[in-house]
Amino acid sequence: MSRFTNRLVKEKSPYLLVDWFPWGEEAFEKARRENKPIFLSVGYSTCHWCHVMEHESFENESVASVMNEYYVNVKVDREENPGVDKLYMTYIQLTSGTGGWPMSVFLTPELNPFFGASYFPPEDQHGRPGFKTLLARIHSLWKTDPQKIKASGESMTNQLKSYIQTKPVSDKKELNPIEVADETYDHFVNSFDSVYGGFGPAPKFPTPVQLQFLIDYYMYNRQNTNKSAHAQKALDMALFTLKKIAAGGIHDHIGSGFHRYSTDKKWHIPHFEKMLYDQAQLLSLYSSAYQITGETLFANVIQDIICYVSRDLQHTAGGFYSAEDADSLPTRDSNKKLEGAFCVWEEYELIRILDPLDAHVFSVHYGCRKQGNVDPTQDPQKELVNKNVLMETGSIEDTAKTANMTPTEVIRILNSSKSKLWDYRSRVRPKPHRDEKILTSWNGLMITGLVHAYEALQDRQVLQLAINAAEFIYRELYNPTTHTVLRSYCQGPSDIEGFIDDYSDLIQALLDLYEATFDERWIQWAYELQEKQNDLFYDTESGGYFNVTKHDKTILVRMKEEQDGAEPSANSVSLRNLVRLASLLELPEYSSKAQSTVNAFKLSLSKFPFAIPALVAAFMLVSNGLKEIVLAGDPTDSRMREFEKIVSRVFLPNKLVALATGHGFIAQHNSIIRQIGEQKRNVKEPTAYICENFTCGLPVYDVEKLKQRLTSDLQ
Template sequence: MSENRLAAETSPYLIQHKDNPVHWWPWGPEAFAQAKASGKPILLSVGYAACHWCHVMAHESFEDRDVAAVMNELFVNIKVDREERPDVDQIYMGALQQLGEQGGWPLTMFLTPEGAPFWGGTYFPKTAKYGRPGFTDVLFQVSRAYGESPDKVAHNTDAILTRLQAAARPAGKTVLALADLDKAAGQIAGLFDRAHGGLRGAPKFPQSGLLELLWRAGTRTGDEHLKAVTAFTLNRMCEGGIYDHLGGGFSRYSVDEMWLVPHFEKMLYDNAQLLELLALAYAETGDELFLTRARETVGWLKREMLTPEGAFAASLDADSEGHEGKFYVWTAEEIVSVLGRADAEEFAAFYDVSDEGNWEGSIILNRTKFGDVSMVEEARLGALKAKLQAAREKRVRPGLDDKVLADWNGLMIAALARAGALLDEPEWVELAARAFRAVTHLMVKDGVLGHSYRAGKLLLPGLASDLAAMARAGIALHEATGDADALEAATAFVETLERDHLDPETGAYFLTSAAADALVVRPFSTLDEALPNYNAVAADALIRLAVLTGRDDLRSRGDRIIAALSGDAAQNPLAHASLLNVLDTRLRLAEIVAVGPARATFADAALRLPFLDRVVVRAGDAAALPAGSLARARAESAPPEGAAFVCVAERCSLPVTDPEDLAGVIRDMRG
């Protein structure tokens, strides 16, 4: 057997490293047994397929035989795909931060043979530069410290693990109200860049949870400024280089404050969250730019991210042919060669095209400086973009990480179902339904949802993030279509959360299942990262399921999570937007119940209302509603042809007989 043991793995990231001269092990008991038998410490390297600096460190060090020889002599080397094992990544990223270091990828951590972290960093150059020590120097120094100073190593590991365990305990509970949400929104809005949108400074990330928080606050308070902050940020992103103006879809982040220069990787989860925001913004403002970008992003999703089974792949790499962004950037000469001189000049006026370029001598297509573009101009530009897109397709493509992640798919399925229903795009809803069927078919084994699937290999058991996001997806699909199977699956997912992930001390959920292999600490988080926090997603699903099923015990679970995380959210609202958004849902959720022969008409009208703070329930008659439904008694008075009832804060309306009146009734019910 080769001493590099990654060839049998299915993760595209691990397979990228299968030919390294490093004696890599995948994460697992065999690697730890080897470390214990050899007495060597562990070098843990965590990254992901679309990570640019991961590729740089791989080329500089992991592909270098001399560096690899040092690694092999001094350490047992473990390579981890953070997307496949976010639980492992969360623990050791937290350990790095406890050491006072800023996190990032690649993550390079040094562990005892038992898995306890004692030192680490992120990217290390092969030789000292950028103010960072050279990697081989680090290897020798860490190995020497491990062998000669065991007491110091033990002290480090004890201190780090103690702090990790303390960090995993939420702060004390507090009671948050809508006034607290309004205050937080005002403070956060003040942190936004008035010139370019997004949080001030660079790099700039989409921060979808914060944008949703401001949007909700604007809706709740009537403060149009808060919605304008969100809409302006979306506009700048839609016109910036972070958006792929030819192929659709958003990159992970912008390295500058103008959204011009992206880090070119495209992640499924970013595009899911942004699709929801674009749909909400278009429905409210009627700005065609938001609808266009939403449609183009779904077009990218269908064209480039669909797996053969109908699920969605994880990400597209930033690099191609060894260079970041090479697939996406242009020269003025290349554009002329495709479009011809006259059309190229017209195109250049809109898309910041110049002979000198706008990034390292190349051109990142963007419209940050142009201003409004009319629909007539958009149509003309669309034909030119199609020509450039066809030419770009002949280039060497960035790598596709085609593993299917349940949590990322859950976010995209929910986004497609919600946005598709809101904007009357039935194809999007069907795309969501197909992906939901694919995930539940491929990734549920003996009733247990897995986390990652690729090439017939399923990683079990799944994480709390998987169960929460797929519950969210099932709820969104059920609302959009009335599919009872989707609702049943969502309910099963939250029951598994309660059984296998509950932290009895807090009432919230651990990331890992009780059935999973033990780690040095059991991961628990309240913070939003690039994805909304899984506890917040779970709470939102439970609150909505309580309405759909009539089960008050599910609502109580959601309340329990909100209470557990409220102290942390009060102390740091910037990092807890998802939890604050769930609290808004809990306090303002409108239950719209459509009953009788005309229920489809009423349900369709309800689905055209913003999805953040409403749930749509369908029933043939009052008796078909769940026994615990708030509207059941009211629905008995429905006229023979059918009606809708709106329930807010334990109160239900009289029958609504005109679907066009629903929005007004909800507004009146909320006061």
């Protein structure tokens, strides 16, 4: 038990419940007053090595004594404060060539970084100083000449600012969207793993932004005679990868949902952490795949993800929690957590829980063995000895042939076995820690995923999950007077203001919700948020959006991101939002901002578009334009519901759907929609208009003709 005052006990993030300062003026003022350096540790609740360093060093009384005497110690949850994380991670990557969490950075009282890296072991190893040695050395240097270190830190910040803000010279040639998209496609073709799916060697991440780009590329080029073969290749790569991921150990076949990434090239042995943003984006991807192909496998995965997030990640009031840890106790009597303990199986457990025949069929299908199926090279900590990570080794037909059964019998046995194993797992094994932060941005991605799933499955309960999450954000994290959002909620709202992705992801979600419900409160809220986002984050000089507000003085350098990580960049999402709002609300200034955003990243789009596939996909939307589908008629009429279903079930990356009324928020802004709504005010018969390039086609009155018009775009 630490003897130091716990200044973070009031913080909302569960990762911050330790005896340190939060990021803020109290810590900065103390550092200035006492002339002490700041030790900044950045991590997150389900980070394995963060827990290791916390246990090895931060919970060590002698280490804590040195830290509290000679440093002002600040903990930051990277998910709650990505602005701090991004700035100092950029510093770490530029100075060391690597990055990762926990991130450990030493700052001057003026917040200038002067030394840092990621995880430090407590003791010296392999000729490298451990954390204890490092603390002593930096204290000695600071005590000897603090001004020299302060000058070095200030110089480093200036170099960092120069690196970030210097505008590289690019040629004045206009970007060719076709060439940009083709170069991105070529990169993924060259790095595609044709045996196991995905791109590049292990470790393998699901990379939703890359797969979504390929699906969009297919849709935009499928009717181009010169590009149809490339388009089909793009779709095939995406679908093949989605199937391999669904069959792999990265997919939790018993507990549903997907783990963070695979440590091997086969998608077999995962890092067992589960993140909300992965579930959200994969939900959108599998929904697109099902809309395009109609294959039952994709529908099953959609339902599987929804099962997981609604059961294990949903707050009772509607929002969604952030993550589940990779580590857990193997049994209730254990005192040491092991990675994957909640998910893996030994053969004797399968035989004990299932009857012998079912256990045999199950083991055949999921590749289970008596000695376990984990390659020892994938288990350096020896935590998975004799364990089986479930992975489909073949099709249902393959298993049926091996077991001398019919496919129907195999399906029955597998479903029954999975139900029994889940009952055992959830009842007997201790569950992994759940990070109960509710992040605005990740909930925005989840709402979008749920809307896409609703469009694919036409299940109103799925749509209601999306609505409940949006209403939670509105109640708990939105100020309708100032139109601002907060970053997170954990046992109550945090006091951290929203970052760029909180706005962009939420706006995207609200636009998607409108198209699924035609409830104009979502559009009005989206517009209010976009106006506030423009005010807080937009670069009026060069275009594009900064990641922190202009009011945040604790961030020394405002950064503008275009590269995608585990999530699409906020600028790519914002670009799509601007295009959709510009058209729906007839806002030419938004079209101008969209073009300026493209221009802001012209060099990146021309030199390394493969690193920004979400922005390339948004650029394709800008260049191809929207396909607007305007419905008119009585929304309560059953025939209108059939029109809505047809429109909803079709996947088009540039689709924009609106309901024409002669009044309301949209009608106030959009003259065409107002005119159509007024003309159809007293007409119950549903009508559809398909509009492209500022021109609307002839009205469609028959649901079958509407289906033909839309599906012809998919040929």
